Amino acid sequence: MLAYRGGDARAFETLYSRHRARLFRFVLRSIKVRALAEELYQEVWMRVIEARASYKPSARFTTWLYTIAHNRLVDHWRRGGLPLVSLDDHDAPSSTPDPAHHAEARETLARFAEALEKLPPAQREAFLLHEEAGLSVPEIAAATASNEEAAKSRLRYAMAKLKAALDDG
C-alpha cells in the first residue's frame, strides 16, 4: 500500500489480486442482493484508492481494508437493515463436475447459508472476518471498533451455532 501511495499502480494490482475474492465474499455474504454487494465491494475499493494518502502502516493492510468494508456495511445496514445474501440466487461455479457431489454441496451450502442467515449480524461479521480475511480476534476487534472480549465472544457463538447446524445435517 505504501508503494501504491507513492504512485506505483502495480503495487495496487498485487494488493487487489490478493484480497479481491476474499473481500468480495465477505461483502456478498453480508448482503442479500448480489448487485448491491458488487456496488458495495466497488465502493470499498474506491475508498481504499481515495484514502491511500492517509494510510498509515500502523496495522496490517488487511485490517485496514476490512475496517473500511465494515464501515461501509454499517452504513448499508443503517440505511436499510441487514438482508443476508441468498446463495441460491446465483449459480456458483463448482469445481466438482460430479452432479451428486454438486447437489450435496448445494445442500450443504444452503444449510450453511441458512445457519449464517440466522446468526446475529455482529456474530456473522466476526465469523466472516475470521474465515475470509483471516483476522485474529484482536484484529476483528480493531476492524469492528469493539473490544477483544466482545469479538472473541461473537466469534465463539457464531462457531457454535454453525457447528450445531452442520451437526444437525
Add this chain to the structure above:
Amino acid sequence: MADELDPKVSQRYQELRTEEPPRELDQVILAAAHRAADRAHAPLVAPAGRHRWYFAFGAVAVLVLAVAITVQLDRTQLDSEALTVASAPPVSEVRKEREGFSSEPGALADQAPAREVPAPETRKKSAPAAAPAKPQPAENALPPQAAEVARVDRLESRREQSLAAESPSAQPERKEQAPAAPAAEAPSNQEQGQDQSSAVAGSLLGSELQARGSREAAAAAAPPSQATARPQAKAQESQAIAAIAPPLGPEQLLERIAELRREGKHADADKALAEFRQRYPEYRISEQMLKKVERPK
C-alpha cells in the same frame, strides 16, 4: 482462540468459498486505481511550480507589509513626539528667534565654535540627533515631513544643551539669588516665563547648535542618508526626552547670561540680556545679578 475455532466448520466454509467478483468490476477498480496513481504523479510537478509562486508571492507580501507597518509606526510615533515637544516650547517662536540671530552678522553663530561645551558626553550623545539637522537651506530643500523631523531634532538638542549648561558652579549662585528676589513677584514671573524660558534658552544656544551642526556636517565625509539617520535620531530623541528637565526659568537664564559675561562673550550676553528684558519686561533683576549680567563699564 483455539476454543472458538472448529476445523469442521472452517472446512465446510472453505468448500463453499467459490464466489469471485466479476471481471468487469475488477477492470473498473483497477482503472480507477491507475488513474489515481497517474494523478498522484501529476501534482508532483504542477504544485511544485505553484508552491514556488506562492512562496515568492508570500515573501513579497510579507516584505511589503513589514515596510508599510514600519513606515506607519514611524509616522505615528513621530507625530506623537512632535506634539509632546511642541507643547513645551512654541516651535514657531524658537524658529523666529533663531532666524533673528542667524540673520545678523556677528551674531553668536560666528563666535560659537570657539566656545567650550560644558558637558562633552552630552554633546556626544546629541551629536547623532543633530546630524539630520542640516543648515537652514538644506532643511528648506527637504520635504515638509523631513523638515519637521529636523526641527524636532534641533529642539531636543537645544533643550539638552540648555540643561547641560547648568553647571554645578552656577548652582550656588542661584541659591544666593533666590532669597534676594521679591517673594511675591518671583512666582508670578516664574509662571509667566515658564513657557517662554525654553524658547529664550533655545535662542541662546541655537546659534551654537547651528554651528555645531555645520561642523559635523562638514566632518562627515558621506552624510548619512535620511533613511539611516532617522532611526538613530529617533533613538537619541527618546533619550533626550527622557533626560529633559523642566524648562529654564528667568533666574536660570540670567545665570546663563552671567556665565556668558564671565566667559567674555559680551556680544552674546548683551543680546541675550536684551532679549531677556524684552521677554520679561516686568521682571526685577536684583542688583547683585545686574552686576553679573550687565557689561562692566
